[in-house]
Amino acid sequence: MNMRMRRAAVAVAATTMAVSLAACGSAKESGDKATTDSGKKGDDLKIGLLLPENVTARYEKFDKPIIEKKVGELTGGKAEVVYANAKQDAKLQAQQVDTMITNKVDALIVDAVDAKAIENSVKKAKDAGIPVVAFDRLAEGPIDAYTSFDNEEVGRVQGKALLEALGDAAKPTIVMMNGSITDPNAALFKKGAKSVLDGKVTYGKEYDTKEWKPENANSNMEGAITALGKDKIVGVYSANDGMAGGIIQALKSAGLSKLPPVTGQDAELAGVQRIVTGEQFMSVYKPYPQEGIVAAEMAVALAKGEKLDTIATSKVDNAGTKGIATVLVPVVSLTKENINDTVIKDGIYTIDEICTAKYKAACDAAGLK
DSSP states (O other), X not given: XXXXXHHHHHHTHHHHHHXXXXXXXXXXXXXXXXXXXXXXXXXXXXXXXXXXXXXXXHIIIIIHHHHHHHHHHHTTTOOEEEEEEOTTOHXXXXXXXXXXXXXTOSEEEEOOSSTTTTHHHHHHXXXXXXOEEEESSOOSSXXXXXXXXXXHHHHHHHHHHHHXXXXXXXXXXXXXXXXXXXXXXXXXXXXXXXXXHTTTSEEXXXXXXXXXXXXXXXXXXXXHHHHHOGGGOOEEEESSHHHXXXXXXHHHHTTOSSOOOBOOOSOOHHHHHHHHHTSSOOEEEOOHHHHHHHHHHHHHHHHTTOOOTTTOOEEEOOSSOOSEEEEEEOOEEXXXXXXXXXIITTTSSOHHHHSOGGGHHHHHHHTOO
């Protein structure tokens, strides 16, 4: 765990203290009973962690080390986190679940590549007596717990920011670049954004971007520019920062003298730097430490045979399972004006990381010193 991850975890401690204390208390109680209650396990646990891809920076830079650190804290360093990344391959992820079952993990945290395709694997884990925490994306199947951000709110935040950037123009023409149809979050982002944008903008072109890949967003944007004309596009809804990078590259290649406002999500370093320079209008900052901490607390509690009453704050349903114990973490609209108060204050990035030589002048102008 590097210093930045420690700072990030400490920065959200206040917001998660009540949950953490409750989970730690229940963990201690379970450990005390381990010698007398054969139905409960102690701290010597094996927690599986399956993340969907390694192109988006958040998964291995933030989520993995945060979850590993919290699992260690909850178990006195006795638990092992077994990790695998599916690299955007649903079939590979299914094989990884099989491996976790073979290795007899005590609980499994899964961020599904394809929320529907993972269903059979979740059933296999359940049949093997392994509880499953759906992380960041609501997987199908008999999952035991779910933590994510309020994904419709993410879309609403993006939509509101785009309307703010567009000003008073009457039904301006925008391009809407949604995420992958295999990701249920993408549908929620879209739903939230459209709840704000419908009736106030004209959707010149709209795309569901395969695998969230920046190169696919770039290709889609090139098609939109050809179809609509570069001067007709007044704004771009981009569901995340990676795609925003591909979109902005296409806009610059088309020779626009002034880029239209482009939204984003995930507060990736490159996205934050584009916000500083004005190439990207906004992103959505999602407090990853808080989400990762909750996932770890859920997995450890379930592995010990404990209930989630002291952790979960709500319930959701997937297609086949009702009343799934859930924690949804709030999000923040990230713009040039609040970089200091969000990703820097929370220790996600330092000034030096954002304000490299290339961005020094823009950082100075933005008050990032």
